Amino acid sequence: MRIAIIGTGNVGSRLAEGWTVAGHDVRVGSRSPRGGDLTPQDAVAGADVVVVAVPGSAAVDALRPLAPLLGGVIVVDVSNAVEVRDGVVVLSHPGTSVAELLQRALPDAHIVKTLNLVNDGAMVPRASPRAAELTNFIAGDDAGAREVARRLLVDLGWADGALVDLPALDYARALEQGILLLTGARAEVSGLPLGLRLVTDAPD
Numbered sequence: 001m002r003i004a005i006i007g008t009g010n011v012g013s014r015l016a017e018g019w020t021v022a023g024h025d026v027r028v029g030s031r032s033p034r035g036g037d038l039t040p041q042d043a044v045a046g047a048d049v050v051v052v053a054v055p056g057s058a059a060v061d062a063l064r065p066l067a068p069l070l071g072g073v074i075v076v077d078v079s080n081a082v083e084v085r086d087g088v089v090v091l092s093h094p095g096t097s098v099a100e101l102l103q104r105a106l107p108d109a110h111i112v113k114t115l116n117l118v119n120d121g122a123m124v125p126r127a128s129p130r131a132a133e134l135t136n137f138i139a140g141d142d143a144g145a146r147e148v149a150r151r152l153l154v155d156l157g158w159a160d161g162a163l164v165d166l167p168a169l170d171y172a173r174a175l176e177q178g179i180l181l182l183t184g185a186r187a188e189v190s191g192l193p194l195g196l197r198l199v200t201d202a203p204d
């Protein structure tokens, strides 16, 4: 599968390596391309899946110019958008979510929200044994797009049982609010794999 990753930071680089190792054709888009990186336009041209790995506050502005290239494309949004106001970490887009704003800006793309509650050290469970204990959510309106995202996560080493399907993009609001909890916890475990685990006695 051809995957374009927008953003060359902690998340973009880990996902690029994880999917390259899994055999995918990965192209990385950067505002200032270096080495093998491309412009965002060149990276997404012909991509099956585009991954948004930029700050959530910049995601819509970064992706909007690419809209003509994204008709029918699956856009996987892993971003969070928080800021500090009066000493308190708050959501930049309360009452909605980055994922929903992206869907509005890219009406012909299929937005899927995932991985935003897993820190970068645990995003590729194949490379991080503790990550295998975590839960990861997949939210989106399009069932086919969620299924493609699920398969790509399995390629990173996620077990099927660790992936929770949320069949509407509205769930992105809850997922993005969850980062407020993890932002506090992160201060205590800086640099270590961190995420959530959903426990149930329901059969798989």
Ligand SMILES: NC(=O)c1ccc[n+]([C@@H]2O[C@H](COP(=O)([O-])OP(=O)(O)OC[C@H]3O[C@@H](n4cnc5c(N)ncnc54)[C@H](OP(=O)(O)O)[C@@H]3O)[C@@H](O)[C@H]2O)c1
Binding pocket: 006, 007, 008, 009, 010, 011, 012, 029, 030, 031, 032, 052, 053, 054, 055, 056, 058, 062, 078, 079, 080, 081, 115, 116, 117, 118, 119, 120, 121
């Ligand atoms: N780090 C984590 O553990 C983690 C976990 C879950 C979710 N996330 C989310 O994943 C996203 C990426 O996180 P990260 O840790 O990889 O961040 P990062 O290391 O700061 O990298 C973000 C990348 O986005 C690009 N970028 C920065 N500002 C931009 C702007 N104004 N417009 C367009 N592109 C911009 C830059 O790439 P170029 O300069 O090459 O364009 C930069 O390398 C964020 O939304 C974050 O909340 C992070």
